[in-house]
Amino acid sequence: MSAVKQTLTELLRIPGPSGFEGACAAYIQEKIAPYVDEIKSDALGNLICVKKGKGKRVMLAAHSDEIGLIVTGIEGSGFLRVAPIGGLHFELLPGRHVRLKSGCAGVVFSEGGHADGKVSAQRLFIDIGASTKAEAEKKANVGDWAVIEAQISELGARLSAPYMDDRAGCAVLIETMKALGAIDAEVYAVFTSQEEVGLRGAGPAAYALEPDLGIAVDVTIADDVPRAKEGVCVSRLGGGAAIKVMDRGIIAHPQVKRLMEEAADEAGVPYQLEVLTAGATDAGAIHTSRGGVPSGTLSIPCRYVHSPAETIDLNDLEGAVKLLTALLRKA
Ligand SMILES: [Zn+2]
Known part of the structure; x- marks a missing residue:
């Protein structure tokens, strides 16, 4: 079993709706500790994992709560x-x-x-x-x-379970921090609280951390299912991680979008561009923090979002780890 699949499978078995992220945060803290320099949590339940560096301050956000x-x-x-x-x-x-x-x-x-x-x-x-x-x-x-109740079904290279949103993003952040090695950037991997009730954790975390760059990693709608309209798909399973252009919370900063595209090319992984007309991610709260933070979202395509059968493709997940790792190495 690949590392990211193993991590995701473990995360899916830990319950924790908004405001009750403690068990998930405890698991992440133990898993990520050998790969970061400092771990702290704040009053809202955000878990902040810091990899120190002298370069740009990059905040990554994956929400640790579920509906x-x-x-x-x-x-x-x-x-x-x-x-x-x-x-x-x-x-x-x-x-x-x-x-x-x-x-x-x-x-x-x-x-x-x-x-x-x-x-x-x-x-x-x-x-x-x-x-x-x-x-x-x-x-x-x-x-x-x-x-x-956690029930995980393997559908070939795809995995279906409640709460891929956003355990998939948490798994990507953990595996990215493990893969990074020595880099210039100072990276804050933030496992945010209370995203599902209105992006409540991410904004205060961004305010405290004052990042130069903000990137949320979250699921997005994969609507490549029967009766999908040809040509107007938000994203497709197996087409690679999706680089967000716009959703209801953010118009991605062009510099961040370009950085993601370049990182995908360097990592040799496919990607798709995403415009989502409903829904938002933590990037929506990060980019309006303080005087404004250039921000974007790296999305994991997911079918049946907010249903008990949220379905992702493990190749997209592994591609997201490679893309994000390449991005942080050049940031
Ligand atoms: Zn989410």
Whole structure:
């Protein structure tokens, strides 16, 4: 198994929705420690891994949070009521197995069944096998999180699981830091908190670090699926990492876009250019920090984003590591 696949597979098994990134950060800290000079965390839960250098200050950002559910109440019958953390597609949830903060298992379903097309946050509930409120309270409390149970499917060179967004980006950052060796640039690999609820971690981290250059690594929509419109695909699986031109949060700085294109050519890896008309990444918060930071995003094409079957191609992931490594060596 390749290093990046191994790292990604381990990351996918660690639950942690927005605001509860601690377990993921602890794993990353242990994994990355031999390859960086300093590791710190801040008040928002950002994990900042520093590789010291005398050249440009480059901030890399991959978010360590994932979307999920939060318990809002417990019914007398022992069922849990929930609200979303981040941008969930509620219609995809009934029938899913979930894991709660306490470690207990549950299943999600919707009032009135799943076939009447009226699935909403208000109608969802979690069944943890309790028959009374008191019984449920032994395993769950108001404010506890729940996430989709980790199930990883290998589809040839592709991997499908909940939460590729953005464990794929975290794996790219870890493997890039491992591959770097001696370079001029000072690199801050930041595993940001609370991206899924509004890019909340990345902005304060960028403010504190004052980088000369900002690069987010996150998934983007791969819409090369049945009924995709020829010619207007955001990105395609297996076509290489995508260099962002624009999304709802940023118009990539031309210098950063060019740097990425040159790095791809030097590394000998394919890439695609991406324009995303919905969604944003941490780069959206980094580039407006302080007096402005030239920023861009390196995207991992991903099918079925924000579904329990987010699917990426490992060749794109490995290409992203090579591209980012080449970029940092010349930055
Ligand atoms: Zn993301």
